[in-house]
Amino acid sequence: MRRRRFLSWLLRLTGGCFTVAAGIGAAPLARINTVLLGEAWAQEPCTEDMCATRDACALGDTIGHTCELRDICDTDESGDCAGDVCSSDRSEDCRGDSCQSDNSGSCNSDNCDSDSSGSCRSDQCTDDSSGDCTSDQCDTDSVDCIGDACTTDEICPSEVCGDDVPACVSDSCSTDASGSCVSDDCSADTSGACASDSCTNDSSGSCRGDSCQSDDSGSCRNDACTTQDSSVSCRSDACDIDGAGSCVADGCATDGAGACTADRCQADGSGDCASQDICVVDASSLCGSDLCRDDRSPSECTAKDTCALDLAENRHSVRRHLARKDIDRATKWLYGLSATVFWLGGSWSG
Amino acid sequence: MPILPRLPQRVLAGRGGCISARRLVEYHLFERLGRTILLNVETMLFYEATLLVRELVEQLATEAEVDPIYAMGRRYPRAEVEQALAYLEREGFLRSPDEADHRPAPPLRKRRGIRHLELMVTHGCNMGCRYCYGAYGEAGWSDAPHLYGSQSKGMSLETALRGVDFLFRESGTNRDLSLIFFGGEPLLELNLIRRIVPYVRQREAETGKTVSLSLSTNGTLLSEKVVEFLVANRIGCQVSIDGGKEVQDRNRPLRGGMASYDRMLPGVQRLIEARPGRVRARATVAHDEVQVVEIVEHLLGLGFGSVHAEPAVGGPEGMAVSESDVRAIMCQNEKLAGNLVESVRADRRLDYANLVRFVRQTRVVRERLAYYCGAARTYLALSQDGAFYPCHRFVGMDDYRMGDLENGLDLRLQDRILALTVDARATCKDCWARYFCGGGCWKHAVDNSGGLERPEEEVSCRIIRHTIECAMAINTELRLIDAEVLGDGTDPAAVDRYGRARPEVKAGA
Numbered sequence: 082m083r084r085r086r087f088l089s090w091l092l093r094l095t096g097g098c099f100t101v102a103a104g105i106g107a108a109p110l111a112r113i114n115t116v117l118l119g120e121a122w123a124q125e126p127c128t129e130d131m132c133a134t135r136d137a138c139a140l141g142d143t144i145g146h147t148c149e150l151r152d153i154c155d156t157d158e159s160g161d162c163a164g165d166v167c168s169s170d171r172s173e174d175c176r177g178d179s180c181q182s183d184n185s186g187s188c189n190s191d192n193c194d195s196d197s198s199g200s201c202r203s204d205q206c207t208d209d210s211s212g213d214c215t216s217d218q219c220d221t222d223s224v225d226c227i228g229d230a231c232t233t234d235e236i237c238p239s240e241v242c243g244d245d246v247p248a249c250v251s252d253s254c255s256t257d258a259s260g261s262c263v264s265d266d267c268s269a270d271t272s273g274a275c276a277s278d279s280c281t282n283d284s285s286g287s288c289r290g291d292s293c294q295s296d297d298s299g300s301c302r303n304d305a306c307t308t309q310d311s312s313v314s315c316r317s318d319a320c321d322i323d324g325a326g327s328c329v330a331d332g333c334a335t336d337g338a339g340a341c342t343a344d345r346c347q348a349d350g351s352g353d354c355a356s357q358d359i360c361v362v363d364a365s366s367l368c369g370s371d372l373c374r375d376d377r378s379p380s381e382c383t384a385k386d387t388c389a390l391d392l393a394e395n396r397h398s399v400r401r402h403l404a405r406k407d408i409d410r411a412t413k414w415l416y417g418l419s420a421t422v423f424w425l426g427g428s429w430s431g
Numbered sequence: 432m433p434i435l436p437r438l439p440q441r442v443l444a445g446r447g448g449c450i451s452a453r454r455l456v457e458y459h460l461f462e463r464l465g466r467t468i469l470l471n472v473e474t475m476l477f478y479e480a481t482l483l484v485r486e487l488v489e490q491l492a493t494e495a496e497v498d499p500i501y502a503m504g505r506r507y508p509r510a511e512v513e514q515a516l517a518y519l520e521r522e523g524f525l526r527s528p529d530e531a532d533h534r535p536a537p538p539l540r541k542r543r544g545i546r547h548l549e550l551m552v553t554h555g556c557n558m559g560c561r562y563c564y565g566a567y568g569e570a571g572w573s574d575a576p577h578l579y580g581s582q583s584k585g586m587s588l589e590t591a592l593r594g595v596d597f598l599f600r601e602s603g604t605n606r607d608l609s610l611i612f613f614g615g616e617p618l619l620e621l622n623l624i625r626r627i628v629p630y631v632r633q634r635e636a637e638t639g640k641t642v643s644l645s646l647s648t649n650g651t652l653l654s655e656k657v658v659e660f661l662v663a664n665r666i667g668c669q670v671s672i673d674g675g676k677e678v679q680d681r682n683r684p685l686r687g688g689m690a691s692y693d694r695m696l697p698g699v700q701r702l703i704e705a706r707p708g709r710v711r712a713r714a715t716v717a718h719d720e721v722q723v724v725e726i727v728e729h730l731l732g733l734g735f736g737s738v739h740a741e742p743a744v745g746g747p748e749g750m751a752v753s754e755s756d757v758r759a760i761m762c763q764n765e766k767l768a769g770n771l772v773e774s775v776r777a778d779r780r781l782d783y784a785n786l787v788r789f790v791r792q793t794r795v796v797r798e799r800l801a802y803y804c805g806a807a808r809t810y811l812a813l814s815q816d817g818a819f820y821p822c823h824r825f826v827g828m829d830d831y832r833m834g835d836l837e838n839g840l841d842l843r844l845q846d847r848i849l850a851l852t853v854d855a856r857a858t859c860k861d862c863w864a865r866y867f868c869g870g871g872c873w874k875h876a877v878d879n880s881g882g883l884e885r886p887e888e889e890v891s892c893r894i895i896r897h898t899i900e901c902a903m904a905i906n907t908e909l910r911l912i913d914a915e916v917l918g919d920g921t922d923p924a925a926v927d928r929y930g931r932a933r934p935e936v937k938a939g940a
Contacts, residue, residue, distance in 0.1 A: 109515040110469065110478040110522060113907050116796040 453525040455491050459863035463904035464768060470903065472863050474523055475796045479907050483507055484515050544603025547805065549611045549812040549823050550594055552620040553585035558649050558691060560683045562717050562743045562750035585620045586815045591627050593836050594813040599634050601840070612646035613812070613823045618657060628664050647671060647713070649683070651691060653698025662705045669711045670699055674726035682717055703734040710735055711784065716760065717743045717750045723763035727783050737782035744875050744890050757890055761897045768901040772908045789902030792867060800869030801852040807833065807845045824874040851883055858886055864896045871895065
């Protein structure tokens with residue numbers, strides 16, 4: 082980036098003369114890339130590195146992949162790096178570094194933020210995942226944690242915190258993913274044998290009688306979930322969306338069930354919907370005398386319908402069509418009225 | 432772009448009044464993003480070429496017996512033509528006829544140990560993607576518990592732990608290993624994963640090796656607790672998402688046909704917030720859904736660190752990309768290449784992994800690829816019934832079964848694959864891109880021709896070749912080393928080891 086800014090500055094300074102001058106003597110072939118292979122052509126050896134990310138210089142540095150000595154790079158992956166000033170050090174023999182992250186195997190008493198060394202003790206780091214961490218000040222500790230001041234612990238028994246223990250029973254935790262969870266009070270339950278839960282989300286396979294908001298279980302019945310019910314054999318649901326195949330007499334807002342009749346849903350895509358629907362959209366084949374706003378049934382919308390749109394004739398002319406019918410009806414009525422008035426007038430004058 | 436011959440041609444080149452026979456080595460000359468680029472296939476070096484060099488190479492390739500200085504002398508000064516010839520000679524494009532062809536075969540990588548193992552923790556999934564290649568033969572699921580969508584209970588803990596032991600045992604001298612939880616939807620088996628992870632850490636401590644854990648999820652089950660678990664246990668995540676709401680809901684519905692986008696979004700955003708810039712999205716581009724630019728921009732806009740788009744090949748009929756889709760994808764890739772150049776120049780990040788991978792690979796060439804991936808060599812998948820396969824895509828295909836935990840690894844398939852280097856495969860050996868590409872996905876080859884030998888040419892090869900050309904053109908445009916392209920894009924000071932934003936950075940943001 083610095084080089085780009087410098088070139089941009091130079092270009093402005095010289096008014097483009099530099100570029101033009103360079104262009105006059107331009108080589109017919111300008112090599113773009115670098116090849117770090119033994120048989121690569123015409124590579125120049127490189128010595129002391131000052132690379133920004135990873136040392137990509139050629140022949141001199143191909144062994145060991147990257148920088149070897151006194152690097153000032155951001156990342157150093159060389160095997161025998163020592164005394165680096167890099168912010169991340171992956172070398173195996175690193176000692177006494179002042180890097181922010183240290184993955185070396187024999188790191189002791191480092192000042193780094195993260196330490197994953199195997200024999201780390203008495204570190205000041207924020208995260209510690211070392212195997213035999215003792216008396217650390219870290220926030221998170223995973224294995225064999227003893228006497229820690231950590232906020233999350235995975236091997237705690239009888240806790241009120243997030244619980245991941247396989248044999249967790251009768252928890253009052255906010256999330257339970259244990260395998261044998263029964264009668265939980267948690268807000269989310271993914272356990273396999275969950276029954277009679279009062280959780281918000283239930284994805285257990287054998288869920289019944291739940292009062293959850295969302296239910297994906299396969300054999301869900303009589304649910305009171307408010308969002309979605311995708312169970313195959315769902316009946317008599319009060320959910321907003323029902324995708325069940327055999328849904329009947331639902332009160333849901335959207336119904337995609339094949340055998341839906343007498344629904345009060347806003348959208349009805351069932352095939353057998355007839356006469357009794359008050360849905361907003363009706364796509365059933367036998368639509369007639371509906372109170373729906375859009376009629377997408379193949380049969381022509383009759384004058385008894387109050388729908389604003391009829392797609393039966395594949396055109397958006399229903400309003401005009403119905404208006405014309407209404408005007409015709411009104412004209413006939415006026416004609417009849419005036420005929421009656423004339424007849425009455427004639428009778429009186431007669 | 433003109434179709435140019437790739438094979439060596441015998442030519443005559445003038446040298447100081449003395450005509451000596453010269454022939455072109457294997458090369459690839461093309462134009463992309465307004466740049467003329469010449470690749471030396473043998474050395475893998477590529478160059479920006481002037482119009483003179485372009486015409487000279489075409490001349491040398493097509494009219495082998497004509498003195499190029501004479502032929503080109505009508506349009507260019509003799510000195511310039513000679514200089515161009517000298518450059519071509521110096522960079523190894525010309526060779527005397529007596530000199531044997533130098534085909535620098537990539538080193539055969541004998542198996543030195545397994546480095547990556549996929550645990551197929553479940554084949555169950557809560558989604559019903561239209562193009563899912565695991566959806567074949569749904570009726571036969573009861574007889575084939577290894578297939579996707581089957582209702583089997585998932586991998587047993589015993590099989591999983593034996594798989595972990597196998598990875599450590601068979602890794603040889605490799606110190607950096609990886610374990611991938613795959614499905615189906617692996618988070619459906621979160622309890623199993625929770626039990627596997629401590630065991631992996633225990634084995635790490637015993638052996639001194641390190642294992643990077645990762646999984647590929649559809650993003651629907653990323654609750655707060657799950658994200659915490661993934662972050663705390665350093666389990667990398669790739670989220671399968673196809674783009675915006677419309678395309679995602681159409682192609683990747685939940686089981687039962689319901690929309691999935693709104694359902695997965697909160698969890699995905701939670702994960703991205705926990706690992707800013709480190710969550711990768713994988714989008715499948717299906718037939719007639721090839722708005723790659725739109726998809727990439729949408730997903731990067733959601734905060735994904737990088738986006739990889741993969742065309743649907745094989746799978747259910749009507750979903751695989753067609754000839755017209757391929758042309759559209761190439762067009763979109765080229766547009767993204769232009770966007771990438773603009774982004775780098777504006778110090779913005781646009782990690783479209785398909786391109787960035789090859790930008791890095793072509794910019795600094797570290798090896799000649801003999802194979803596309805490590806499947807069956809250093810990479811294996813372990814199915815629920817304890818059998819080994821080259822990767823998750825082969826699970827359940829008896830012809831590609833590589834033994835099992837009981838009887839050990841069957842290396843016959845590995846021997847077959849080891850012999851199929853890019854220089855040995857009929858279609859690959861004459862392809863200019865072979866050392867960058869490695870020969871394409873083995874499963875695509877099997878889907879296409881029923882065997883491993885012939886790569887899938889109609890879709891995969893064409894798109895990969897075009898992507899490599901775009902990558903070289905990007906490098907030609909940019910020239911300078913750009914940390915945004917070469918690095919992983921994450922400010923090391925902004926995140927901790929688990930990829931979480933440091934508190935002060937978060938507050939500042």
